[in-house]
Amino acid sequence: MTNRDTPLLVANWKANLAPAEEVALAGQIATEATRRETKPGSLMIAPSTLGAVPVASLLAREHGSLQIGIAAQDVSALEPGAHTGEGPAPHLLGIARAVILGHSERRDLGETGALIGKKVARAVAAGLSPIVCVGDRDREATTEQRCDEVRAQWHELMESAVQSGSSLAALIDVGVFIAYEPVWAIGSGDAADPELAGRVAAALRGLITDEVKVLYGGSVRAERASSFFAGGGAARLDGLLVGGASLSSESLLDISTALGTSR
Numbered sequence: 001m002t003n004r005d006t007p008l009l010v011a012n013w014k015a016n017l018a019p020a021e022e023v024a025l026a027g028q029i030a031t032e033a034t035r036r037e038t039k040p041g042s043l044m045i046a047p048s049t050l051g052a053v054p055v056a057s058l059l060a061r062e063h064g065s066l067q068i069g070i071a072a073q074d075v076s077a078l079e080p081g082a083h084t085g086e087g088p089a090p091h092l093l094g095i096a097r098a099v100i101l102g103h104s105e106r107r108d109l110g111e112t113g114a115l116i117g118k119k120v121a122r123a124v125a126a127g128l129s130p131i132v133c134v135g136d137r138d139r140e141a142t143t144e145q146r147c148d149e150v151r152a153q154w155h156e157l158m159e160s161a162v163q164s165g166s167s168l169a170a171l172i173d174v175g176v177f178i179a180y181e182p183v184w185a186i187g188s189g190d191a192a193d194p195e196l197a198g199r200v201a202a203a204l205r206g207l208i209t210d211e212v213k214v215l216y217g218g219s220v221r222a223e224r225a226s227s228f229f230a231g232g233g234a235a236r237l238d239g240l241l242v243g244g245a246s247l248s249s250e251s252l253l254d255i256s257t258a259l260g261t262s263r
């Protein structure tokens, strides 16, 4: 979905907007992306559960050449069946190609590493790319402590994914992303130091494989967006996961411009 030269910009709209507002914002983003000649395939939008279908159909119908991807914000740990209220992974096919899992806002609602791993396994079995979020919680921690915390989160969820029939090879095959989202940076207006993000990316690559794609998320704004791509080697980042600044077409596309994927 992305390579070293084309950073991926993922807009996580969380539960901020009603579906009709999401459709309107998707239209504004597509119009602005067309005006700025955004590189096809460089944007992905994660609407709410109810907004995913109308947003996906608007983008496919009217703005297909931009190849804006759709990510879900969650998926069920269960297979399709008699499970009232659940949204199983195969039901997302044709709508989304990725799914954000393990976000700290869902962990705060009680999701454990074991549950996240089951969801990862379901997503992968359905052919969806999981965008697996990991992140440390203590703003004052040392880099080593942060790396230990995200490694532990990864181990816990992968153990569960494997127990649910998945494998690291299957995750890599389907195009897994790991999003490093320090919890203290999310919504704080204060992004992590890009060098720290690079060190965590390198630690994750050392643990998993050099090939794995790593995103950064947490108070990303256009002004500092390009600084996240200064690192090379194992410390490189492959894209950004953006919350607040993705809720306006202008600020989202300003980030894309800063990354060189829009004019």
Ligand code: 13P
Pocket (backbone or CB within 6 Å): 012, 103, 181, 185, 186, 187, 188, 189, 217, 218, 219, 220, 241, 242, 243, 244, 245
């Ligand atoms: P903010 O960009 O609002 O800090 O949110 C980041 C995030 O949680 C993306 O998943």
